[in-house]
Amino acid sequence: MQAATPWIDVDARLLRTWPLPQVSPEADKEERGRVLVIAGSREIPGAALLAATAALRAGAGKLVIATAQSVALKLALAMPEARVIALPETAAGAFAAHAIDLLDECAQGADAVLIGPGLMDEDGTDAFVARLLPMLAHAPVILDALAMNVVRAGPRLNQPVLLTPHAGEMAHLCALSKEAVLADPEQAVIAASREWNAVVALKGAATLIATPDGGRWRHEAEHPGLATSGSGDVLAGLIAGLAAQQVPLEQACAWGVVLHALAGKELARRLGPLGYLARELPGEIPRLLRRLRPPGQLRLSPRE
Template sequence: MDRRPIRIDAGCLRDWPLPALADDADKEARGRILVIAGSREVPGAAVLAAAAALRVGAGKLAIATPSSIATQMAFTMPEARVIALPETASGGLDPAGIEALEEAATAAHGVLVGPGLLDRDATCEFLWRLLPLLQEQLVVLDALAMDCVAGAGPFERPVLLTPHAGEMAHLTGASKEDVLADPLAAATRAAQRWNAVVAVKGPATAIAAPDGRSWLHEGGNAGLATSGSGDVLAGAIAGLCARGATLEQACAWGVALHARAGDRLAQQLGPVGYLARELPREMLAVLRELQPA
């Protein structure tokens, strides 16, 4: 079997179209997305991820976030149902809040956990309590939520992890230089070790599935290396999961949309200096170009 990575380009994406949405599809048909994100220090991460999820077509949005910022979140994202969760003294999500999340979690099609969360130990305990509820949902882990893999065995059901090279080095004990030298090998090893789809982000983003399939995307620009950019990417991937894409397809499309959105902003504004909050709108335009109605 040919195990060379598939290049993610316009041709690849057109041959791998996202699930079609009927003209009369309501918000339920377009899928429910649950974003578990944000903290007192980094509330905007939830906003960026949630906005991206809606821009790529998810239909119904719920945001679960610490109670200290829940009211502000509701006004900032009026499209969302906001679920206030109890916090630890360090500002993380208290695992005791899982019960309040059960209904929204089991109703979701795509679930994103991690952007902007604080308190590593609480986050990991929260996640391991949450995962048994997510037997049919597609799960994307980003930022601090990825720390749950440290010292853990493989996932019972595959999830998607989205580390950049530094995070991958932290999670595996490899050096950042080794990860950057061969991101595809790093992603492939991690995918098999954790039974996960793994995307190692960078100038060349490598995606690997547990069964050995892999994809490679080259592109984007230096402007994407900006605060909040990864939150936008994670939200877009989870939003595509909510509307019916598989983990691998959602990741490939999300990476391409993110990179091409950065290219559009670089042309409009300059190679650096555009903001992560500007990416979701451009992603919508790219999506329209790549998958016309």
Template sequence: METPVSHAHMISIDATALRGWPLPMPSSEGDKEQRGHVLVLGGSREMPGAVILAATAALRAGAGKLTIATGASVAQLVALAMPEARVIGLRETPEGGFTVDAIDALDPLAGKIGAILIGPGMQDETATAALVRALLPRLEDCAIVLDANAMGIVRNPDRADDAAPFRFAVPVILTPHAGEMAHLSGQEKADIAADPVPVASHAARDWNAVLALKGARTIIAAPDGAMWQHEGGNVGLAISGSGDVLAGIIAGLAARGATLAQATCWGVALHARAGERLAERMGLLGYLARELAAEIPSLLEQLTQG
């Protein structure tokens, strides 16, 4: 099935659009490798839970194999919380990031993973940018999702002030909300929220990224000019950890073989629908980000079967 996009207008992501854009499915004899191997890189002493939320969501989205790379100070905690995962402990900077020698620990995985999510719970934007910059050439054969602090590479914080404008050599996925987009672009948050379409479109083109500009109306833009929008979810999704779950869903779908745009559009829709389900059962406010991922498998089944 061809990607349902149009360069003449924006496609609304609804059940009909999703069913016309089916996700890759493993064969009935497929093993965990065929379902896709996802690596989640993130976490810190202050925010170890972010990688747990993201990694859980990646598995709930259908990925078959999970590796987590996180700070050595919290690696054992994360391993106990995620018995499904292999957990790698990385050396940390004093500010809570990872040192560039993390490359040595991650290099052996480069040819084995289908998708990598970098950013949930990471601190030290400068160290994170340096690590992402070093990783990118090694990861050109897998889907890359950058979230939270890892998106800061587009600002070149690890380079001199006269560094050239940043552009990814190979497209990646970025998932900023309006506040993060203001930080990345230098524009005002209020202006971005008021008119997100041109902001998302220009950033996707300039940075060579599939960009999901999150909000009550989420705009997804691709480097070639294709655009989608999603309206749905509820204010209950505006809670700590919700973005980590969304990024994990997207990474899990990409590990299964979805294209960058497809994984992003499906991920945004699934995340919103999970919030709607929880609000129906529990109320609009008060459900937790950790509860979102459990809704994903049945939503996938529902949207797949019609």
């Protein structure tokens, strides 16, 4: 019998041997990648702000936010670093079908795309994401929150995609009980990755990352303060910001998970184990990135 593929522990030590690409001091913002964040709704506009901020803190060079028309102006004022595209909404709060037409240009120019934080209306979002994905075949895509529901209808994904469910979301996506997922999370994430042909990160105190070709990573961290509103939006944004820099999805995910946990640890040390806010996490990221660079790796040639 073939031995099971071992799980690789993801921690700061591993990341120092799995470095991120770096650009030279002469490189401009285009060389650090463009992120498109499709997120936010009239009820949850802050999710787009959290994810977008995290993407820039992770090092991405340019940012476009596509969000609900009803909140786009306020979001543009709150995020002056971004171009903000106002998407028409349905009565239920999803993006209207013809909103796809407004995304063609920025979608083609994106180096990574995040879809999902803060979106409303499951049925409307499912239809929107299913129509949008073929436009994004050239770029890695991170699906979060309601956007992940697109895999329930199948077929298997045929482009680079990462999904970031917690146990409850995984149960919903796989038509299992939450108890079944928690009873054997390793099998759940492996099976989901193979079925969907996607990288899957099952979030929790132990976050498990699996790829369709058998890659398996585990990160364990007990930071209860990270279980707070908006924390998942920050994690998704971090991964998108890293992926935009031509980092493979599984590596961007591993780095994002560790950076997210370490940011929580830093805030817990300064403020206390509970009560820090998701909006405070991105500010910790640049210092952590500097700390995690391998000794002597100060610069590499810009990407071609």
